[in-house]
Amino acid sequence: MRKIRLIPRLDIKGPNLIKGINLEGLRIIGDPNKHALEYYNSGADELLYMDSVASLYGRNNLEDLISKAVKNVFIPITVGGGIRSLDNAYKIFKCGADKIAVNTAIVKKKSLLSELVKEFGSQSIVISIEAKKISKNKWEVFTECGREKTGKDVMEWAKETVDLGAGEILVTSVDQEGTRKGFDINLVKNLSDLLSIPVIASGGMGNIDHLSDLIDQTNIDAVCMADILHYKKSTIPKIKSEMVQKGFSVRKYYD
Amino acid sequence: MKTKIEKKNVLGLYSLPTNVKFCKSCTISNQRPRINFDENGICSACNFAELKKKLNWKKREEELKKLCDRFRKSNGEYDIIIPCSGGKDGSMVAHQMKQDYGMNPLCVTWSPLRYTEVGRKNLDSFIASGFNHILGTPSPIVTKKLTELSFKTIGDPFQPFIYGQYNFPLTVALNFGVSLIMYGENGEVEYGGDMKNAYKPDRTVEDQLRHYFSGVPPKQFSEMGINKNDLKPFDAPDLNRLKKNKTEIHFFSYYKYWDPQENFYYAQEHCNFEPNPERNEGTFSKYASLDDKFDGFHFYLAFIKFGIGRCTSDSAHEVRDKKITKEEGIALVKKYDGEFPKKYYKEFLDFCSIDDDDFTKIIDSWRSEHIWTKDKEGKWILKTPIWN
Numbered sequence: 001m002r003k004i005r006l007i008p009r010l011d012i013k014g015p016n017l018i019k020g021i022n023l024e025g026l027r028i029i030g031d032p033n034k035h036a037l038e039y040y041n042s043g044a045d046e047l048l049y050m051d052s053v054a055s056l057y058g059r060n061n062l063e064d065l066i067s068k069a070v071k072n073v074f075i076p077i078t079v080g081g082g083i084r085s086l087d088n089a090y091k092i093f094k095c096g097a098d099k100i101a102v103n104t105a106i107v108k109k110k111s112l113l114s115e116l117v118k119e120f121g122s123q124s125i126v127i128s129i130e131a132k133k134i135s136k137n138k139w140e141v142f143t144e145c146g147r148e149k150t151g152k153d154v155m156e157w158a159k160e161t162v163d164l165g166a167g168e169i170l171v172t173s174v175d176q177e178g179t180r181k182g183f184d185i186n187l188v189k190n191l192s193d194l195l196s197i198p199v200i201a202s203g204g205m206g207n208i209d210h211l212s213d214l215i216d217q218t219n220i221d222a223v224c225m226a227d228i229l230h231y232k233k234s235t236i237p238k239i240k241s242e243m244v245q246k247g248f249s250v251r252k253y254y255d
Numbered sequence: 256m257k258t259k260i261e262k263k264n265v266l267g268l269y270s271l272p273t274n275v276k277f278c279k280s281c282t283i284s285n286q287r288p289r290i291n292f293d294e295n296g297i298c299s300a301c302n303f304a305e306l307k308k309k310l311n312w313k314k315r316e317e318e319l320k321k322l323c324d325r326f327r328k329s330n331g332e333y334d335i336i337i338p339c340s341g342g343k344d345g346s347m348v349a350h351q352m353k354q355d356y357g358m359n360p361l362c363v364t365w366s367p368l369r370y371t372e373v374g375r376k377n378l379d380s381f382i383a384s385g386f387n388h389i390l391g392t393p394s395p396i397v398t399k400k401l402t403e404l405s406f407k408t409i410g411d412p413f414q415p416f417i418y419g420q421y422n423f424p425l426t427v428a429l430n431f432g433v434s435l436i437m438y439g440e441n442g443e444v445e446y447g448g449d450m451k452n453a454y455k456p457d458r459t460v461e462d463q464l465r466h467y468f469s470g471v472p473p474k475q476f477s478e479m480g481i482n483k484n485d486l487k488p489f490d491a492p493d494l495n496r497l498k499k500n501k502t503e504i505h506f507f508s509y510y511k512y513w514d515p516q517e518n519f520y521y522a523q524e525h526c527n528f529e530p531n532p533e534r535n536e537g538t539f540s541k542y543a544s545l546d547d548k549f550d551g552f553h554f555y556l557a558f559i560k561f562g563i564g565r566c567t568s569d570s571a572h573e574v575r576d577k578k579i580t581k582e583e584g585i586a587l588v589k590k591y592d593g594e595f596p597k598k599y600y601k602e603f604l605d606f607c608s609i610d611d612d613d614f615t616k617i618i619d620s621w622r623s624e625h626i627w628t629k630d631k632e633g634k635w636i637l638k639t640p641i642w643n
Binding site for chain 2: 014021022024025026027053056057058132142144146147148149174178179
């Protein structure tokens with residue numbers, strides 16, 4: 001039976017948890033690890049840390065943050081943003097990350113994906129795709145936090161990365177991200193129908209109905225949420241219990 | 256058409272200091288016209304950003320309420336003109352003036368030279384969120400001619416737009432008998448100018464008519480072959496009529512803490528504002544100045560004249576607002592500043608009826624020796640980049 005994983009997404013800039021809209025804006029929400037701990041304690045299945053401006057500035061600096069987080073958080077942690085080399089990846093894993101998410105660097109240099117898979121295994125490599133809708137049933141891959149066009153088609157690109165050994169696909173809808181207007185269901189549906197590996201949907205969740213529509217209509221495995229949790233519009237226990245009421249299966253939450 | 260272009264005296268025209276110096280706390284340089292640096296090497300905009308945090312904003316909001324009480328009509332007639340393009344800033348001002356302060360605004364847009372798709376969409380979304388609105392569109396034939404001439408002579412293709420941006424709201428105010436005009440931010444305070452403006456909520460109409468057109472009022476274009484009557488829509492109304500109307504120009508940024516990034520969040524939530532689908536050329540941001548296909552050339556010219564491109568300006572604002580650090584700002588400037596606006600280049604050349612060669616000649620006529628030099632391969636480079 002498919003249990004949907006709920007993954008709070010922590011977008012980071014410098015020392016701060018931030019929240020944008022359409023991957024734009026850097027509004028500071030607070031201390032990332034405080035939020036991480038709260039989400040872990042309230043039943044999150046995994047966590048995603050994303051240094052959203054790492055590629056923009058050509059840096060990555062989540063190591064310190066992750067080293068501290070793993071002392072208190074005992075669910076899988078995925079770390080993304082600015083991973084450009086095997087060495088970068090080593091350092092992130094050494095801090096205690098379970099998986100890494102890559103986007104910009106792989107788009108620039110596809111061979112890096114094969115190297116990462118060979119070194120760390122598919123199970124630990126998440127391909128992050130920033131997808132922007134360009135017409136009905138067509139999405140373009142963006143990089144550098146939704147700033148740069150690549151000309152790549154999302155479906156083709158996802159397929160390519162799966163062939164190279166990607167373990168999971170995290171797809172963020174640039175159009176829906178931060179808007180609270182619901183997921184790009186069509187995007188997620190197309191992707192999850194196409195791929196044999198788990199797809200994580202990110203971007204747009206404003207209420208529980210958005211989530212149930214998504215699960216109803218797609219073959220999704222996991223869902224990222226940020227706005228709804230950071231702004232305290234809901235909590236993970238509430239979301240999980242509402243999901244159970246609607247007949248969906250989630251990992252049980254023990255207080 | 257081949258154009259004879261003379262070398263311009265940038266230093267003299269804008270009274271620039273000959274030694275390029277950068278603000279100690281942000282990314283702006285002393286080449287920005289009218290900016291001041293204090294004895295510690297901090298620019299006036301940064302000093303204002305610090306002062307801004309200490310101002311009594313509660314008291315200033317009380318002043319805003321009093322201002323509204325003085326002008327509110329409550330009889331269905333418009334009582335405030337809000338210049339607003341449907342961008343994040345004007346949308347926020349209009350929405351708050353209506354919802355929170357009970358005013359009945361007439362929103363006014365002066366058309367960009369050429370709308371981008373997202374710019375037009377944002378204007379429509381803004382209007383759809385419940386506003387009465389007037390769009391002023393001058394004859395594109397005259398606008399084109401003016402754009403070409405101002406690009407060649409003033410080195411800023413945006414001049415015809417700037418005329419309308421300042422003058423059209425005045426015309427609308429007169430015609431509708433509205434005495435209060437509310438702009439968003441006072442650029443002379445937020446982005447560097449005389450600090451005395453920090454304590455002033457308004458600008459006199461005389462001041463507005465006198466200052467903000469690079470010393471070239473619309474009527475000057477009649478000397479360059481444009482029919483006087485065709486210039487009328489770009490021109491300001493008669494000063495005496497404006498005074499008789501008791502026209503007052505105020506700035507929202509005097510009354511309430513001005514934070515462009517927060518305006519973005521506000522406009523998205525309340526007026527369905529959308530950022531640009533991709534990064535604006537020449538900078539990192541997606542949420543500012545995105546409605547005109549040709550604004551890249553306005554910013555590019557500033558880069559040529561002053562070494563201050565769009566990314567320098569954008570990053571300086573965000574450093575002052577504490578959204579990014581100075582080091583991040585410098586990294587962004589190095590990465591994006593001065594990027595050529597290639598996306599609409601061809602369209603721009605057609606609009607101005609010039610060719611590639613004319614364009615380069617015009618650009619080079621604005622390169623001052625104190626800012627530009629050539630590298631070994633003969634490529635233009637900044638003499639004093641911020642990252643050196």
